[in-house]
Amino acid sequence: xxxxxxxxxxxxxxxxxxxxxxxxxxxxxxxxxxxxxxxxxxxxxxxxxxxxxxxxxxxxxxxxxxxxxxxxxxxxxxxxxxxxxxxxxxxxxxxxxxxxxxxxxxxxxxxxxxxxxxxxxxxxxxxxxxx
Amino acid sequence: xxxxxxxxxxxxxxxxxxxxxxxxxxxxxxxxxxxxxxxxxxxxxxxxxxxxxxxxxxxxxxx
Numbered sequence: 161x162x163x164x165x166x167x168x169x170x171x172x173x174x175x176x177x178x179x180x181x182x183x184x185x186x187x188x189x190x191x192x193x194x195x196x197x198x199x200x201x202x203x204x205x206x207x208x209x210x211x212x213x214x215x216x217x218x219x220x221x222x223x224x225x226x227x228x229x230x231x232x233x234x235x236x237x238x239x240x241x242x243x244x245x246x247x248x249x250x251x252x253x254x255x256x257x258x259x260x261x262x263x264x265x266x267x268x269x270x271x272x273x274x275x276x277x278x279x280x281x282x283x284x285x286x287x288x289x290x291x
Numbered sequence: 292x293x294x295x296x297x298x299x300x301x302x303x304x305x306x307x308x309x310x311x312x313x314x315x316x317x318x319x320x321x322x323x324x325x326x327x328x329x330x331x332x333x334x335x336x337x338x339x340x341x342x343x344x345x346x347x348x349x350x351x352x353x354x
Contacts, residue, residue: 232331
């Protein structure tokens with residue numbers, strides 16, 4: 161996003177805060193899960209901690225699309241998210257079948273989120289070259 | 292859709308930023324509409340028409 165209207169400023173603030181929370185949660189949980197790793201419900205809760213800020217980023221993106229009053233910017237960001245979603249679905253679907261037939265190594269599901277964020281970059285490029 | 296936004300803006304000696312401010316949209320929106328990269332919604336098209344005191348069809352034309 162190149163301009164900074166109020167909706168974009170709120171979005172940026174939320175994403176920066178959540179990114180910092182994600183980094184802190186990931187580092188903290190990685191530290192806690194060193195030998196001996198926790199077990200039971202506490203382990204579940206701790207393992208989920210880094211996921212929560214990422215979920216927050218997805219929600220922040222949705223809130224931005226709701227709060228953005230400029231229809232063109234909303235359309236551009238929606239297209240970006242759609243391209244990211246398509247990219248993530250294509251890669252995870254193909255990888256899933258390759259994995260099922262033991263052609264590629266097994267990867268953790270959270271890579272779907274990383275692919276989606278990468279897809280946002282692709283969406284940004286697509287927007288730049290759109291008619 | 293083709294449009295006469297750039298001409299109408301130039302006649303009034305407005306920059307894209309001036310027009311964007313009057314329409315309460317981003318400068319990128321004005322640029323995207325002027326260059327034909329984005330067709331505005333009906334409400335925005337009517338707002339543009341009202342601002343220039345013209346009917347919508349005097350500004351926008353189907354290609």
